[in-house]
Amino acid sequence: xxxxxxSAVAPNAPLxxxxxxxxxxxxxxxxxxxxxxxxxxRISAIVLLLIVLMAVFAPFLGTGNPVTINPxxxxxxxxxxxxxxxxxYGRDVYSxxxxxxxxxxxxxxxTVIVSLVLGIFFGVLTGYFKWADIIVMRxxxxxxxxxxxxxxxxxxxxxxxxxxxxxxxxxxPEIPRVARMVRSVILGVRNEPYVEAASILGTGVxxxxxxxxxxxxxxxxxxxxxxxFASAIMTESILSFLGAGVPPxxxxxxxxxxxGRTFFLLKPELILYPGVMVSLTVLSxxxxxDVLRDRLDPRMAKRL
Amino acid sequence: xxxxxxxxxxxxxxxxxxPAGRKPIVRNITFDVREAExxxxxxxxxxxxxxxxxxxxxxxxxxxxxxxxGRILLDGEDVLKVTPARMxxxxxxxxxxxxQEPMTALNPVKTxxxxxDEVLRLHTKLSAAERRKKVLHMMERVQLPDVERIYRSYPHxxxxxxxxxIVIAMALILRPRLLLxxxxxxxxxxxxxxxxxxxxxxxxxxxxxxVVFVTHDFGVVSEIADRIVVMNRGDxxxxxxxxxxxxxxxEDYTRMLVxxxxxxxxxxxxxxxxxxxxxxxxxxxxxxxxxxxxDSTVLAAQGISFTVxxxxxxxxxxxxxxxxxxxxxxxxxxxxxxxxxxxxxxxxIVPMHNLxxxxxxxxxxxxxxxxxxxxxxxxxxxxxxxxxNYGVPEKEASRKAAExxxxxxxxxxxxxxxxxxxxxxxxxxIxxxxxVVMEPSLLIADxxxxxLDVTVQAQVLRLLEDIRTNTGxxxxxxxxxxxxxxxxxxxxxxxxxxxxxxxxxARDVLAWPTHDYTRALIDAAPAPDWDFQNFRPVERAV
Numbered sequence: 106x107x108x109x110x111x112s113a114v115a116p117n118a119p120l121x122x123x124x125x126x127x128x129x130x131x132x133x134x135x136x137x138x139x140x141x142x143x144x145x146x147r148i149s150a151i152v153l154l155l156i157v158l159m160a161v162f163a164p165f166l167g168t169g170n171p172v173t174i175n176p177x178x179x180x181x182x183x184x185x186x187x188x189x190x191x192x193x194y195g196r197d198v199y200s201x202x203x204x205x206x207x208x209x210x211x212x213x214x215x216t217v218i219v220s221l222v223l224g225i226f227f228g229v230l231t232g233y234f235k236w237a238d239i240i241v242m243r244x245x246x247x248x249x250x251x252x253x254x255x256x257x258x259x260x261x262x263x264x265x266x267x268x269x270x271x272x273x274x275x276x277x278p279e280i281p282r283v284a285r286m287v288r289s290v291i292l293g294v295r296n297e298p299y300v301e302a303a304s305i306l307g308t309g310v311x312x313x314x315x316x317x318x319x320x321x322x323x324x325x326x327x328x329x330x331x332x333x334f335a336s337a338i339m340t341e342s343i344l345s346f347l348g349a350g351v352p353p354x355x356x357x358x359x360x361x362x363x364x365g366r367t368f369f370l371l372k373p374e375l376i377l378y379p380g381v382m383v384s385l386t387v388l389s390x391x392x393x394x395d396v397l398r399d400r401l402d403p404r405m406a407k408r409l
Numbered sequence: 410x411x412x413x414x415x416x417x418x419x420x421x422x423x424x425x426x427x428p429a430g431r432k433p434i435v436r437n438i439t440f441d442v443r444e445a446e447x448x449x450x451x452x453x454x455x456x457x458x459x460x461x462x463x464x465x466x467x468x469x470x471x472x473x474x475x476x477x478x479g480r481i482l483l484d485g486e487d488v489l490k491v492t493p494a495r496m497x498x499x500x501x502x503x504x505x506x507x508x509q510e511p512m513t514a515l516n517p518v519k520t521x522x523x524x525x526d527e528v529l530r531l532h533t534k535l536s537a538a539e540r541r542k543k544v545l546h547m548m549e550r551v552q553l554p555d556v557e558r559i560y561r562s563y564p565h566x567x568x569x570x571x572x573x574x575i576v577i578a579m580a581l582i583l584r585p586r587l588l589l590x591x592x593x594x595x596x597x598x599x600x601x602x603x604x605x606x607x608x609x610x611x612x613x614x615x616x617x618x619x620v621v622f623v624t625h626d627f628g629v630v631s632e633i634a635d636r637i638v639v640m641n642r643g644d645x646x647x648x649x650x651x652x653x654x655x656x657x658x659x660e661d662y663t664r665m666l667v668x669x670x671x672x673x674x675x676x677x678x679x680x681x682x683x684x685x686x687x688x689x690x691x692x693x694x695x696x697x698x699x700x701x702x703x704d705s706t707v708l709a710a711q712g713i714s715f716t717v718x719x720x721x722x723x724x725x726x727x728x729x730x731x732x733x734x735x736x737x738x739x740x741x742x743x744x745x746x747x748x749x750x751x752x753x754x755x756x757x758i759v760p761m762h763n764l765x766x767x768x769x770x771x772x773x774x775x776x777x778x779x780x781x782x783x784x785x786x787x788x789x790x791x792x793x794x795x796x797x798n799y800g801v802p803e804k805e806a807s808r809k810a811a812e813x814x815x816x817x818x819x820x821x822x823x824x825x826x827x828x829x830x831x832x833x834x835x836x837x838x839i840x841x842x843x844x845v846v847m848e849p850s851l852l853i854a855d856x857x858x859x860x861l862d863v864t865v866q867a868q869v870l871r872l873l874e875d876i877r878t879n880t881g882x883x884x885x886x887x888x889x890x891x892x893x894x895x896x897x898x899x900x901x902x903x904x905x906x907x908x909x910x911x912x913x914x915a916r917d918v919l920a921w922p923t924h925d926y927t928r929a930l931i932d933a934a935p936a937p938d939w940d941f942q943n944f945r946p947v948e949r950a951v
Contacts, residue, residue: 298781301743305773306795306847307765320785
């Protein structure tokens with residue numbers, strides 16, 4: 106029903122070909138422009154960009170050493186020297202917030218990379234090979250049955266609290282979700298005629314996966330990636346807050362909230378500042394993720 | 410006939426997209442439908458025939474399409490001006506619609522009896538017992554067997570034909586003045602189609618219903634139409650009685666459309682002297698696994714034996730579920746055969762492990778050109794993929810791809826374009842080029858023209874014949890459409906329920922069928938004795 110009739114009847118009549126438009130398909134730039142055309146997405150992008158710049162240029166933003174303890178200056182209010190005051194050990198809150206962005210973003214980005222790489226690997230494996238599906242997916246099901254936080258705490262407890270272990274602890278529970286998604290996409294396109302056509306043309310397994318299957322996962326993975334990024338930042342904060350995160354002296358927003366808890370009645374800003382930062386970051390990432398999803402998922406786009 | 414009252418009068422109707430496009434998508438359509446008359450709206454995809462019928466039902470999607478001019482009078486009442494409430498009333502009692510796909514028109518979680526009953530419940534004041542009696546009576550009238558059982562059945566428990574009967578029963582139970590049927594038999598097998606067409610005709614004669622029948626199939630048109638409205642790209646091309654249009658079309662477009670319809674007249678002789686390219690011996694395919702105690706397997710094909718000779722087009726014909734696609738997939742091991750041998754150029758390929766060697770010799774053309782090309786890869790990349798896989802250097806592959814594109818009548822410079830920039834027919838030619846560029850000795854075309862409009866279909870069939878002549882390739886041509894098979898096949902294999910019931914030269918099988926099923930298929934093919942190319946009845950030469 107959707108076919109356009111050929112204009113040519115005689116075999117050599119001129120062809121009625123549509124004009125070439127731009128790059129031919131909606132390229133990455135087009136998507137980016139589209140996404141940034143909405144105000145919520147634009148604001149989120151700006152906020153995120155500022156946070157990233159803050160993390161990158163932390164030493165040049167009028168900060169001091171975030172871990173220097175100065176018991177004489179405990180729990181001070183805002184001053185010219187300490188813009189946001191000091192905490193219970195006399196450390197500069199402003200510096201800790203700025204440096205904390207590094208930890209949060211590193212954990213977010215690291216988790217996304219680790220979980221996507223491993224998730225895609227297992228997803229392709231299970232989606233393409235039936236034998237792997239039975240074994241690996243049962244393992245993934247088991248992994249999904251354990252609450253992520255619990256698993257993370259256990260992993261940190263076993264191997265000690267360093268940034269790397271925290272990162273792995275947060276990434277591992279995300280792998281099954283990514284793997285499942287990739288697997289379902291692969292299963293879906295496996296029987297598409299164009300995939301069968303490629304196999305008839307003698308295309309090998311890995312070329313097939315790379316060329317004909319994986320491109321279908323890009324859109325959902327970008328969306329999934331933003332959510333993982335946001336939830337990783339949250340989880341890191343929660344782990345730190347529970348004392349199972351990065352070492353306590355490391356300036357992380359979660360650690361700061363954990364420290365501030367004891368002095369909540371005395372000085373609520375100690376929780377408020379890092380809390381606002383976590384919320385801002387997570388909210389921006391989620392908003393961008395939503396807009397991306399609407400843009401990349403044609404079913405959602407139609408409804409808008 | 411001319412003094413019978415006009416039921417539907419479409420006057421100068423123009424339909425545009427919202428917001429308005431460069432050109433309205435349906436322009437100044439005018440036609441009348443009288444009581445007890447069947448008017449067929451014929452056209453290819455994109456002709457605006459379905460949009461016109463939706464407008465009559467008041468079912469245009471409000472946010473994207475609107476009627477911008479003209480009137481649609483139903484018994485003198487303009488349906489474009491009535492309130493939504495009145496439109497609902499009209500839809501139930503005056504005008505009803507039958508859609509193409511009965512499965513989606515029915516609610517899968519309610520019994521079909523309930524669904525017909527609902528129509529009465531909403532629009533009449535009958536008691537439950539009266540309604541039930543009426544529903545069962547209607548189900549008998551649409552010739553459903555064992556109506557008590559079917560009343561309690563769910564849609565998935567019925568066959569496609571039975572479902573379409575239910576939809577027709579629902580449409581006609583309130584005795585509407587006008588029945589709109591949008592491709593109601595397109596999704597059905599020919600034998601079922603024949604029955605449904607006869608049923609609509611009978612009910613129409615009893616009830617004096619006016620019928621608007623939207624279709625792309627001239628075979629169907631010639632069977633049932635009193636008058637024909639021909640549409641092309643939103644314009645009304647020509648209206649006339651059936652005989653006027655079929656024998657003396659005035660407009661060039663109509664002439665082309667009618668002459669594109671394949672006739673059931675076989676045109677090709679077998680080529681018995683050519684060497685065998687493929688011989689299938691005792692092929693069988695069993696789906697499912699045998700358990701220890703139970704046998705839940707399904708035999709999709711068994712005892713399949715036939716031969717394809719060099720330069721020959723062999724047709725495998727059958728209705729849905731006959732196993733014809735299973736056979737096509739088995740002979741190139743897209744599906745593993747359970748038994749039998751497939752001898753390709755003197756070598757049995759069933760036990761072979763190295764499929765690459767097999768697949769270079771056999772290529773496959775899929776039914777749906779929208780799904781058989783990777784949307785993310787350019788035409789050139791798709792065409793070169795196979796060659797590069799078999800070690801042809803990139804430059805050489807590119808040159809060959811360009812040559813092959815020209816062979817399928819597409820300019821070589823389209824290599825950098827993506828599939829979505831082409832129409833269905835053009836894509837199918839690209840898919841054919843992708844298969845031909847591999848220089849196979851056998852091409853398998855699995856319903857390769859079934860999704861195409863008749864004029865495009867005619868072009869693609871001509872293209873396949875040209876390719877056969879120029880390259881000497883053999884073609885295994887899978888189709889459900891006897892008329893298409895008659896156009897290009899040298900020999901024909903008829904399949905029913907996984908078995909071959911008859912095979913032989915196309916001329917013999919179509920002219921003197923020996924098996925009842927073949928005869929039934931030929932009888933069911935719409936307009937078996939009309940020679941569309943020559944605008945006259947078939948001359949029976951015996």
